[in-house]
Amino acid sequence: MRQHRLALCKEHYLEWMPEQTERFIKKYSMFTRDEKILVAVSGGKDSLALWDILARLGYHADGLYIGLGIDGGFGYSSESHRLAQRFADEHDLRLHVLDVEKEYGQPIPVLADITRRGRGRPCSVCGLTKRHVMNRIARDFGYAVLATGHNLDDEAAVLFSNTLNWQAEFLLRQGPVLPESPGFARKVKPLCRFYEREMTAYALLRGIEYIYEECPYAVGSKTTYYKELLNQLETERPGSKLTFYTRFLEARKSGLFAEQKDVQATLTPCPNCGQPTSAPGLCSFCRLIERAMNVGA
Amino acid sequence: MRQHRLALCKEHYLEWMPEQTERFIKKYSMFTRDEKILVAVSGGKDSLALWDILARLGYHADGLYIGLGIDGGFGYSSESHRLAQRFADEHDLRLHVLDVEKEYGQPIPVLADITRRGRGRPCSVCGLTKRHVMNRIARDFGYAVLATGHNLDDEAAVLFSNTLNWQAEFLLRQGPVLPESPGFARKVKPLCRFYEREMTAYALLRGIEYIYEECPYAVGSKTTYYKELLNQLETERPGSKLTFYTRFLEARKSGLFAEQKDVQATLTPCPNCGQPTSAPGLCSFCRLIERAMNVGA
Numbered sequence: 001m002r003q004h005r006l007a008l009c010k011e012h013y014l015e016w017m018p019e020q021t022e023r024f025i026k027k028y029s030m031f032t033r034d035e036k037i038l039v040a041v042s043g044g045k046d047s048l049a050l051w052d053i054l055a056r057l058g059y060h061a062d063g064l065y066i067g068l069g070i071d072g073g074f075g076y077s078s079e080s081h082r083l084a085q086r087f088a089d090e091h092d093l094r095l096h097v098l099d100v101e102k103e104y105g106q107p108i109p110v111l112a113d114i115t116r117r118g119r120g121r122p123c124s125v126c127g128l129t130k131r132h133v134m135n136r137i138a139r140d141f142g143y144a145v146l147a148t149g150h151n152l153d154d155e156a157a158v159l160f161s162n163t164l165n166w167q168a169e170f171l172l173r174q175g176p177v178l179p180e181s182p183g184f185a186r187k188v189k190p191l192c193r194f195y196e197r198e199m200t201a202y203a204l205l206r207g208i209e210y211i212y213e214e215c216p217y218a219v220g221s222k223t224t225y226y227k228e229l230l231n232q233l234e235t236e237r238p239g240s241k242l243t244f245y246t247r248f249l250e251a252r253k254s255g256l257f258a259e260q261k262d263v264q265a266t267l268t269p270c271p272n273c274g275q276p277t278s279a280p281g282l283c284s285f286c287r288l289i290e291r292a293m294n295v296g297a
Numbered sequence: 298m299r300q301h302r303l304a305l306c307k308e309h310y311l312e313w314m315p316e317q318t319e320r321f322i323k324k325y326s327m328f329t330r331d332e333k334i335l336v337a338v339s340g341g342k343d344s345l346a347l348w349d350i351l352a353r354l355g356y357h358a359d360g361l362y363i364g365l366g367i368d369g370g371f372g373y374s375s376e377s378h379r380l381a382q383r384f385a386d387e388h389d390l391r392l393h394v395l396d397v398e399k400e401y402g403q404p405i406p407v408l409a410d411i412t413r414r415g416r417g418r419p420c421s422v423c424g425l426t427k428r429h430v431m432n433r434i435a436r437d438f439g440y441a442v443l444a445t446g447h448n449l450d451d452e453a454a455v456l457f458s459n460t461l462n463w464q465a466e467f468l469l470r471q472g473p474v475l476p477e478s479p480g481f482a483r484k485v486k487p488l489c490r491f492y493e494r495e496m497t498a499y500a501l502l503r504g505i506e507y508i509y510e511e512c513p514y515a516v517g518s519k520t521t522y523y524k525e526l527l528n529q530l531e532t533e534r535p536g537s538k539l540t541f542y543t544r545f546l547e548a549r550k551s552g553l554f555a556e557q558k559d560v561q562a563t564l565t566p567c568p569n570c571g572q573p574t575s576a577p578g579l580c581s582f583c584r585l586i587e588r589a590m591n592v593g594a
Contacts (some may be wrong), residue, residue, distance in 0.1 A: 254465075259552060
């Protein structure tokens with residue numbers, strides 16, 4: 001690990017990762033051992049490694065698998081479901097499963113298609129749906145915290161994108177912790193300071209079976225492109241990605257950005273699902289489903 | 298020009314550039330026709346084009362050529378001096394010339410070498426020297442404004458570098474105008490919104506003879522690397538560079554950044570050259586020259 005000037009053997013590496021994670025959990029005040037945590041588990045290396053680490057550290061962490069109904073010619077969703085379930089069974093952990101098609105009538109790609117959101121890519125519909133489902137399961141089952149497996153490469157790419165456009169509202173919100181608000185659990189990213197390759201190494205060394213393939217819709221996406229660009233930078237200057245992300249957090253903490261006037265609109269419960277929304281009627285997700293049902297009918 | 302969805306013939310292009318420059322001069326309140334402007338002229342396309350445009354627009358703009366004494370195997374400095382002088386003569390414009398070796402005893406590469414500043418590259422010594430000389434000539438001859446030929450590619454690369462490291466003090470100062478302060482002329486960059494290739498096109502179409510070669514020390518520099526990275530981005534997404542730079546200026550103007558406590562140290566005149574400095578004795582430049590003389594002696 002060139003950025004830390006550190007080389008570890010298998011045994012110590014597998015100790016080092018949870019120790020570091022614990023350090024980040026405390027540093028950013030993510031959660032305590034008294035809180036119930038819901039880990040969003042995709043079947044990929046990051047989320048399974050996160051679940052593994054939290055369980056090893058003794059946190060009360062259950063999983064949530066969301067069946068998106070994405071095939072991509074290799075059964076992306078069914079295979080990732082199988083691996084998530086297998087991990088849960090082997091480690092005797094509780095996994096919630098929600099299948100989008102069973103619950104809302106259509107799988108993600110069809111929802112995106114018939115509602116014509118997202119210009120050929122279902123990613124925007126997918127993101128909206130996952131946020132909705134995570135919030136719903138957290139509320140229904142009383143989880144205080146929602147944890148996702150975003151790693152440093154993910155976070156740096158999003159920060160890069162927001163910075164290239166100087167999107168104030170996103171720059172001010174992005175970080176390891178998004179505090180809870182009425183109706184929404186706290187959202188945390190305990191792996192946000194680990195490189196993707198560090199996560200891969202952990203998953204391999206721990207013998208975690210995960211889905212190697214990326215989501216077929218991620219190929220050629222803007223985020224994937226920014227990741228490649230940042231990888232070039234990292235190759236040229238080891239540590240750039242970590243510096244970019246952590247200096248941003250530090251600069252923000254030490255007051256680089258102005259306090260913004262509270263632009264958060266008043267939130268009211270969606271009349272259908274009850275989740276807080278700034279929309280004047282149904283929330284975006286319920287509108288999406290309504291539209292899909294009308295178009296589908 | 299894909300970023301403007303615009304294609305112009307030679308004649309209109311040569312009209313469009315000064316019109317746009319005039320628009321930027323007004324938009325950023327750079328200077329008026331009553332103010333004396335000193336253009337830093339390197340003999341390259343950007344600074345000669347800037348001088349040409351300001352003269353065509355009827356501004357009182359004289360030139361300053363600084364002889365750095367850089368050879369690079371092809372007479373970089375002597376050739377760029379010849380071209381700057383030739384442009385001045387042909388357009389009947391006044392050019393101040395200051396030769397660093399004649400004035401301060403050694404050319405830039407030797408100054409850098411014997412003072413061991415800059416880890417193998419004379420760029421830091423060169424920047425320090427140029428700032429000093431520009432400030433000196435502006436003060437000695439009563440110029441209110443110092444204009445440099447930085448184009449969008451230059452500005453975006455610097456912004457990119459400052460952003461990757463979230464360097465607050467630089468992020469808050471970078472822009473088309475650095476206001477005057479006691480002892481220092483206002484600094485302006487009228488070309489900051491033109492792509493490098495737009496400047497090349499202008500210089501070629503206007504028949505300006507300029508030095509094609511880059512400074513030999515620019516090869517492999519950090520800034521050159523960032524320019525290449527931004528060029529990749531621009532190829533993938535035309536307009537990215539302009540968006541990155543202009544949205545930054547807009548975001549800052551609309552209050553993204555917090556007002557910083559006035560960290561500017563009290564400035565006192567350097568006992569040798571008289572330029573304001575935060576140092577407790579000689580200013581950085583005079584210390585550099587003093588050190589060079591001691592080592593050289």
